Amino acid sequence: xxxxxxxxxxxxxxxxxxxxxxxxxxxxxxxxxxxxxxxxxxxxxxxxxxxxxxxxxxxxxxxxxxxxxxxxxxxxxxxxxxxxxxxxxxxxxxxxxxxxxxxxxxxxxxxxxxxxxxxxxxxxxxxxxxxxxxxxxxxxxxxxxxxxxxxxxxxxxxxxxxxxxxxxxx
Ligand code: Y12
Ligand code: CO
Numbered sequence: 001x002x003x004x005x006x007x008x009x010x011x012x013x014x015x016x017x018x019x020x021x022x023x024x025x026x027x028x029x030x031x032x033x034x035x036x037x038x039x040x041x042x043x044x045x046x047x048x049x050x051x052x053x054x055x056x057x058x059x060x061x062x063x064x065x066x067x068x069x070x071x072x073x074x075x076x077x078x079x080x081x082x083x084x085x086x087x088x089x090x091x092x093x094x095x096x097x098x099x100x101x102x103x104x105x106x107x108x109x110x111x112x113x114x115x116x117x118x119x120x121x122x123x124x125x126x127x128x129x130x131x132x133x134x135x136x137x138x139x140x141x142x143x144x145x146x147x148x149x150x151x152x153x154x155x156x157x158x159x160x161x162x163x164x165x166x167x168x169x170x
Contacts, residue, residue: 003037003051008098008146008163017047017054017142020078023120027057031076031118034059043096044069045134047141050097056080058138062130075131080115080139083124091133093147101159105150107136 006012020027030053038046038059048057061074087109094102110128113135117123127135137147148159 001033001036002040003033005037005041005046005050005096006052007096008148010097012052012054013049013097013141013146014144015049015054016144017049017056019056020116023078023116023118027055027078028118030055030057031059035061035071035074038096039069041096045138046096047138049141049144056142058135058142060131060134060138062134076118077135077138078116078118078120080113080135080142082111082113082136082139084112086110089133091130093133093137095137095147097141098146098148101148101163103147103151103155103159105133105137105147107133111135 030048034046034048034051034057037051038061044062045060046058048055056079058077058080059074060077061069063069064073085108088106089109090104090106092102093105109132110126111132112126114122114124140147148156151159
């Protein structure tokens with residue numbers, strides 16, 4: 001089922017998500033709905049809080065080298081923890097909860113993480129490149145943080161002005 005994606009400045013996006021304790025049918029339905037919703041909206045990553053579910057659940061589905069987004073490459077991540085960060089990198093990020101706005105954000109270039117899959121299996125992985133960036137972006141959602149909070153004071157001011165103008169026009 002396709003769910004509604006909530007957008008800035010909805011306060012729900014500021015909620016801290018909770019640990020998943022049951023790896024049950026309800027979790028599988030949530031993950032399936034998140035995938036359907038993300039694909040229909042042309043996203044490559046989505047956290048559960050973006051569909052108003054405050055659970056430590058996120059999905060990432062990066063395009064492959066042929067620029068095709070294949071379901072086989074979907075990664076479902078539950079209760080993630082970052083164990084180690086290395087380096088730094090700059091990338092122009094976007095977010096389905098802040099549509100039509102893109103800005104450079106600095107993040108760690110390499111991370112080592114643990115998480116659970118949909119069946120509760122514990123996984124440990126190292127990521128770099130776009131996957132490391134996307135995972136840090138989605139994990140911020142679980143803490144109730146958006147990428148616009150990482151902007152410089154001036155860039156944030158400019159964003160708020162533009163966003164107000166846009167909301168008035170709607
Ligand atoms: C790198 C940096 C950030 C992420 C997080 C996941 N972000 C997205 O999936 C963003 C998707 C997005 C899609 C949009 O729609 C289209 O391009 C058609 C979009 O534009 C509009 O809504 C008009 C904005 C963001 C992953 C990797
Ligand atoms: Co986002």
